[in-house]
Amino acid sequence: QGYYQADLSARSIANLETAAPLHDVGKIAVDDQILRKKGRFTSEEFGVMKKHAAQGAAIVENLLTPIEEPYFVEIAKNVANYHHERWDGSGYPEGLRGMDIPFEARVMAVADVYDALVSKRCYKEKMSFEEANNIIVQSMGTHFDPSLKKYYLSCREKLEKYYTLKNQKFAEMQLVKAGHRLATKLGRGNRQDAASAPHVEERGAWCGVRGAGGEFVDVLEAGTGGLVFPRAERHAGIEMDYCSIVRIVRLID
Numbered sequence: 001q002g003y004y005q006a007d008l009s010a011r012s013i014a015n016l017e018t019a020a021p022l023h024d025v026g027k028i029a030v031d032d033q034i035l036r037k038k039g040r041f042t043s044e045e046f047g048v049m050k051k052h053a054a055q056g057a058a059i060v061e062n063l064l065t066p067i068e069e070p071y072f073v074e075i076a077k078n079v080a081n082y083h084h085e086r087w088d089g090s091g092y093p094e095g096l097r098g099m100d101i102p103f104e105a106r107v108m109a110v111a112d113v114y115d116a117l118v119s120k121r122c123y124k125e126k127m128s129f130e131e132a133n134n135i136i137v138q139s140m141g142t143h144f145d146p147s148l149k150k151y152y153l154s155c156r157e158k159l160e161k162y163y164t165l166k167n168q169k170f171a172e173m174q175l176v177k178a179g180h181r182l183a184t185k186l187g188r189g190n191r192q193d194a195a196s197a198p199h200v201e202e203r204g205a206w207c208g209v210r211g212a213g214g215e216f217v218d219v220l221e222a223g224t225g226g227l228v229f230p231r232a233e234r235h236a237g238i239e240m241d242y243c244s245i246v247r248i249v250r251l252i253d
Contacts, residue, residue, distance in 0.1 A: 012075070016104050019060075019076035023083050023108055026056025038123045050092045056080035078102035083109050086143045098145075106145040110136065110152055113143070118163045126167065129160045 027035060030052050034045050041049060057080045064073045082096065082105035089097030101109075117132035127135075133156060140149040 015072045015075045016079070016107065019072065019079045019104070020108060020111065022056070022060055022076055023079045023112060024052065024056065025059050026052035026054070026080060028059070029055045036122050050084070053081050053084055053093045075104050078105050079108045083112050085109070087145055088142045106148065110144050110148055114159065
């Protein structure tokens, strides 16, 4: 529509939708103690956290380049690398300003912040839709591309319906006892690929990964607005390829 007509071909929209769930994949390289910290980050911790953007772009490029077309790889890299850039130039990792920020990253920035505001995190409770809306609108022109405001407002009702349902599902998941693992559901001796188990995809909560030797090593948690990946040093021999990531991110919704 108008200003963004060139950026919104059916092809580019489809690629952005596919790439969006990988925006925070770089957090796999961030220490769990930082990811799960309940208080504010120290300056040193925030410096480590900020590296996830560039690390995510590197992961995306290494995994996708051999198997995806360059156009999609570029969009996925931009989403991962630049979704924390801000319209006024105060973001990271490169401090890009305005139209220098790739279009797909500007869109992802709005979606990512909105998701963070209305979702519960280990360090905060979720905000009301009204509070989140006020922050998004007030941040247009400073954090976000101001020309995206009307498009955000046009889909506000759909967003609120989506997150109402998502939060209901998340509340249901909290009834599961702490420490309840997918391995318990499938049985420790079952070698079935967890990502293909119908009840796993239906719940959208847990997914298992396999070690290089075929052993069941742990579960990945989805449904909190992001993914919590097991640390490599805890689970030696993990093989995490692009196909595994795609199966996992599809469980979020």
